[in-house]
Amino acid sequence: MDYALTDDQRNIREAVLKHCSQFSDEYWLEHDRSGEFPTDFHLSMAEAGWLGIAMPESVGGAGLGISEAAIMVQAVAESGGGMSAASSIHGPVFSLEPIEQFGTEEQQQRMIPPILSGEQKMCFAVTEPNVGLDTTRLKTRAEKVDGGYRVNGEKIWITNAHVANKMMLLARTTPLEECERKTQGLSLFFTDLDRAHIEHRIIPKMGRHAVGSNMLFISDLFIPEEDRIGAEGEGFKIILQGLNPERILLGAEAIGLGRVAIDRAARYARERVVFDRPIGMNQGIQHPLAKCWAQVESANLMVMQAASMFDAGQDCGVQANAGKYLAAEAGFEACHTAMLTLGGMGYAQEYHVERYLREILIPRTAPVSPHMILNFIAEKVLELPKSY
Amino acid sequence: MKVLVAVKRVVDYNVKVRAKADGSDVDLNNVKMAINPFCEIAVEEAVRLKEKGVATEVVVVSIGGKTCQEQIRTALALGADRGIQVEVEGNAEPLVVAKLLKGVVEKEEPQLVILGKQSIDGDNNQTGQMLGALTGMGQGTFASEVVVDGDKVNVTREIDGGLQTVALTLPAIVTTDLRLNEPRYASLPNIMKAKKKPLDVLTPADLGVEVKSHITLLKVEPPAERSAGIKVADVDQLVDKLKNEAKVI
Numbered sequence: 326m327d328y329a330l331t332d333d334q335r336n337i338r339e340a341v342l343k344h345c346s347q348f349s350d351e352y353w354l355e356h357d358r359s360g361e362f363p364t365d366f367h368l369s370m371a372e373a374g375w376l377g378i379a380m381p382e383s384v385g386g387a388g389l390g391i392s393e394a395a396i397m398v399q400a401v402a403e404s405g406g407g408m409s410a411a412s413s414i415h416g417p418v419f420s421l422e423p424i425e426q427f428g429t430e431e432q433q434q435r436m437i438p439p440i441l442s443g444e445q446k447m448c449f450a451v452t453e454p455n456v457g458l459d460t461t462r463l464k465t466r467a468e469k470v471d472g473g474y475r476v477n478g479e480k481i482w483i484t485n486a487h488v489a490n491k492m493m494l495l496a497r498t499t500p501l502e503e504c505e506r507k508t509q510g511l512s513l514f515f516t517d518l519d520r521a522h523i524e525h526r527i528i529p530k531m532g533r534h535a536v537g538s539n540m541l542f543i544s545d546l547f548i549p550e551e552d553r554i555g556a557e558g559e560g561f562k563i564i565l566q567g568l569n570p571e572r573i574l575l576g577a578e579a580i581g582l583g584r585v586a587i588d589r590a591a592r593y594a595r596e597r598v599v600f601d602r603p604i605g606m607n608q609g610i611q612h613p614l615a616k617c618w619a620q621v622e623s624a625n626l627m628v629m630q631a632a633s634m635f636d637a638g639q640d641c642g643v644q645a646n647a648g649k650y651l652a653a654e655a656g657f658e659a660c661h662t663a664m665l666t667l668g669g670m671g672y673a674q675e676y677h678v679e680r681y682l683r684e685i686l687i688p689r690t691a692p693v694s695p696h697m698i699l700n701f702i703a704e705k706v707l708e709l710p711k712s713y
Numbered sequence: 714m715k716v717l718v719a720v721k722r723v724v725d726y727n728v729k730v731r732a733k734a735d736g737s738d739v740d741l742n743n744v745k746m747a748i749n750p751f752c753e754i755a756v757e758e759a760v761r762l763k764e765k766g767v768a769t770e771v772v773v774v775s776i777g778g779k780t781c782q783e784q785i786r787t788a789l790a791l792g793a794d795r796g797i798q799v800e801v802e803g804n805a806e807p808l809v810v811a812k813l814l815k816g817v818v819e820k821e822e823p824q825l826v827i828l829g830k831q832s833i834d835g836d837n838n839q840t841g842q843m844l845g846a847l848t849g850m851g852q853g854t855f856a857s858e859v860v861v862d863g864d865k866v867n868v869t870r871e872i873d874g875g876l877q878t879v880a881l882t883l884p885a886i887v888t889t890d891l892r893l894n895e896p897r898y899a900s901l902p903n904i905m906k907a908k909k910k911p912l913d914v915l916t917p918a919d920l921g922v923e924v925k926s927h928i929t930l931l932k933v934e935p936p937a938e939r940s941a942g943i944k945v946a947d948v949d950q951l952v953d954k955l956k957n958e959a960k961v962i
Contacts, residue, residue, distance in 0.1 A: 336786065336904060344898045374901035387901050 328626060330396065337378075337393055338400050344373060345404030350677050353406055356535035357680055360527075362488045363535050366406070367413045371443025376417045379570075380425060384437040390636035391570045394418045395577035395628065402581025405677065408684035409535040411578040412484055417441060419570040420449045420493055423563045424515055427555035436515050440491065448489040448518065450480045450541060451564065458697055460495075461507040461561060465543065467496035467514070473549040474498065474514070479542055482691075486525050486539040492518040494548075495560050504558075513560035514548050522546035532683025569635055569645040571692050576628040576645070576652035579688040583621040583652075583659035586681045590614055590663035593670070610666055617659040624651035643706055650698040653689040660685045714861070714883075716759040716768045717823035719814055720752040720788050722781040723834040732933045739834070739933055748784045751829025753791075754889040757896040758859055759827050760792035767861045768825070770794050774817050776801050776810050782912060789907035790899040796912040797821075799920065806928050807835070811843035816920025818848055823884060825866060830855050830888040841888035851881035855890040 330338065348366050356363050370376060379394040380386025387393075398418065402411045417440045424436050439445040453463045465478025476496055486492070492515070499510030524542040555563045591614055594605030604610050628651075631644035660682040664671035671678050689695065703709045724730055724739070725747040733740045748756070762768035773788040774797040775781040785796035799813050818826060831838035845852035853859075853868025857876065860867045861883075870877045871890045899907075917924050945951045955962045 332783075333908070336783075336790075337901075340790070340899050340901075340904055347898070369898075372900070373898060374903075378901060387905055 328629075334393060334396050337389075338396050341375065341397050341400035342404055344370070344375070345401055345406055345410070348404070348406060348410070350405050353409055353535070354674060354677065354680065356409060357532075358534070358674075360534040360537065362485070362537070363406075363409060363413050366410060367446070368443045370401075370414050371441065374441075376414055376443065377437075377441040379418055380421060380437060380441060384425070384433050385441050386437075390632070391419075391573055392629065392632040392636050394570070395573050395632045398574050399577040399581040402578040403584045404581075405585055407582050407585070407681055408533045408578060408687050411574075411581070412533060412536040412687075415574050415578070416447055416449060416485065419567050419574055420447060422567040422570060423493070423513055423554050426566060427513075427559075427563050428515075432515070432551070432554065436491070445491050446485060446489045447491040447493060447515075448483050448486040448539075449493045450483045450486065451493075451495045452480060452482045454479055454481045454540070458693060461511070462501070463495065463497060463511070465494070465496040466500075467498050467512060467548065469498065470547070473547055473552070474512075476514075476543050476546040476548055479540065481540050482528070483525075483539045483541050484536060486518065486523075486541055487527055487537050489518050492516060492523075493554075495564060498557050498560075508561045510558050511560035512557050513554045513563050514552050515554055516548045516552040519546055531686060532680065533687060568692070569631070569641055572645040572649040573628060573632045573635065573641075575688045575692060576624070576631070576649040579649070579652040579656035579685060580621055580625045580628060582681050582685050582688075583617065583656035586656075586660040586663035586678055586685075587614055587617055587621065589676070589678055589681075590666035593667050593676075604666075613662045614666060617655070617662050620655035621652075621659050624648065624655040628652050643702065646693070646698045646701050649688065649693070650695050653685070654695070656685045657682075657689050714762075714768050714825065715770045715772065715821065715823040716762060717818065717821055717826045718752070718755045718759045718771060718773045718788065718793065719810075719826070719828045719840070720756060720773055720775045720781075720784050721749040721829070721832045721834075722746050722775065722777055722784045723749045723832050726750055726833055732935050736932050736934055738930060746780070746783070748787055749829050749832040749834075751831060751833070751889050751891070752784075753788075753829075753896045754891070754893050755827040755829050755887075756788045756791050756793060757894045758856075758887075758889060759825075760897075761894065762825075762859075762861065763792065763794075772797065772821055772823065774799065774814065776805055776813050778802055785912055786907050787899065789910045789912075790904045791897060792903065793910075795910055798912065798914045800914055800916050801924055804835075805924065806926060807837045807839035807843055808927060809922075809924055810840050811847055812922045813917060813920055813924075814840070814844050815847045816917075816922050817915075818844070818850075820920070825861070825883065826850070826886045827859075828886070828888050830890055841886055845886050848886075850884050850886050852886040852888070853879050853881055854888040856887050857890050857892045859887055859893065 377386030378389050378397055382388045398411045398415050440447050456463050467474040467476045494514045498512040504510040525539040527537045594610050597604045628648035631641045631648045634641035663678040664682050670676050725745040728745055731740045759771040763771050771793040773793040775785050776799045828841045855871045856868045857871050858869035864883050865880050866885050867880050
């Protein structure tokens with residue numbers, strides 16, 4: 326049992342932190358204020374090969390695992406880039422997994438390299454209004470037509486849809502009532518985000534303004550047959566494969582954000598002198614921060630355990646969910662405590678911790694709520710009856 | 714043309730250095746280490762020479778314990794072709810380093826040796842010059858521009874009050890100053906490739922050098938804490954204090 330990073334993993338962490346040091350706190354503050362996508366950051370990470378960290382070498386990736394990908398996105402968040410930085414690049418890390426696993430050789434070569442190089446941007450269109458986490462009930466309909474499908478429907482919370490050229494889309498190809506099981510009849514597509522048939526509306530939201538989330542209105546979008554990933558009707562099964570990596574990465578990012586918040590707070594507490602002594606000399610300041618450190622680092626162990634289980638081909642559903650839950654809760658506590666440590670200045674944007682607090686709410690609620698994770702653990706681990 | 718670059722493992726420049734409680738040395742426990750920034754500039758310059766087609770091979774050498782292989786790998790990830798570690802425990806002083814480098818130079822016969830002008834830990838600024846003296850090679854120190862021209866290298870040096878350009882006959886030694894270039898960030902594919910590049914380990918005995926210390930470190934202490942400032946009542950008092958207390962005007 327080894328809890329330390331390997332030399333290679335440590336190398337990756339150091340290299341990512343160093344790469345990210347080109348992008349200052351002010352860079353992220355300005356992008357949060359303007360709502361502008363961090364194009365320079367995204368492109369520089371793509372050009373340096375980081376987007377393909379977990380993709381096989383045959384499609385231009387580095388062939389490493391989700392553990393290394395988690396270490397990477399964690400360092401990205403920890404650099405001060407937070408969720409804005411992480412969400413601008415993490416899509417390709419886990420969303421391309423279905424193409425890599427279920428796509429044909431032709432699809433892999435056509436679809437994956439342009440995303441990894443940064444030439445194209447993608448979004449992941451699954452969630453729908455009124456359906457929430459009950460994914461099998463989603464209503465977007467892909468009707469079979471000559472040479473492909475015609476799609477109509479609505480999607481919500483689609484990150485980066487306003488800047489993307491490609492879209493991974495889950496839509497119903499067989500009506501629910503005609504399916505034996507509700508998990509059947511959904512199909513997965515990776516296709517052009519054709520703005521003539523897709524209207525987007527950015528959702529005004531609490532934080533991570535540089536990386537927008539959208540409502541999508543899809544009307545009569547044609548998707549050619551060759552853009553369907555895997556067999557028709559198997560879409561739900563296919564996207565399930567990507568869910569654990571997504572939870573692991575979000576958990577790792579929450580840890581990164583928690584770490585940078587604690588670091589900023591501790592630095593402020595060392596330097597800020599009130600009543601002739603640094604405020605960090607007070608246990609009332611020290612203990613909450615020390616407690617946050619302990620919580621964040623212990624949550625990290627669960628996240629990394631899930632990652633190494635995933636890479637070893639083991640079922641890591643429970644660990645990935647528990648890790649995401651713990652990381653987000655600990656990260657939230659860390660960001661909140663950091664703000665309180667800075668007192669009034671914590672509320673000022675120029676000290677950055679208020680931005681972290683707004684951003685940590687993302688991994689706390691997404692991609693799955695803490696409530697649903699606790700339901701899952703109660704049911705799967707404790708064998709308690711399903712409550713919903 | 715073969716280029717030899719020397720790199721040193723030092724405390725990362727972002728780390729606030731602390732002295733050990735007993736003042737015997739700098740505290741290196743759990744401290745982040747990195748390539749000396751001037752050495753990183755040296756690696757970048759060598760890699761650029763290779764990319765321009767001037768250099769054919771970039772060999773990077775570091776002198777230290779096994780841990781300095783990390784810095785060699787970092788240099789390989791920036792584009793150097795192969796590495797050499799000369800195994801020396803503890804902190805080798807400039808003369809020892811220069812003698813060991815001379816051994817490597819004789820073995821590798823590079824046309825150009827690029828070093829940082831100094832390391833940010835010892836701040837000695839001696840190794841390049843000592844290597845010049847030991848090998849009899851010409852040296853261009855504090856370089857802000859390096860242009861290889863046939864069998865010569867023109868080195869623009871940052872000197873007091875301006876720039877000086879010298880032409881050196883190859884083989885030659887260059888030490889880098891801060892403005893020579895801005896090192897690149899390692900890309901993931903290059904980090905992966907670096908793992909497969911050859912890294913040889915040599916001992917001082919292999920190079921016929923006896924590691925002998927000439928310097929004893931007596932004491933390390935932090936700089937004195939700044940004393941508190943004062944408020945002056947008016948300009949007259951300020952001028953008076955500047956004249957009679959600070960004695961700066």
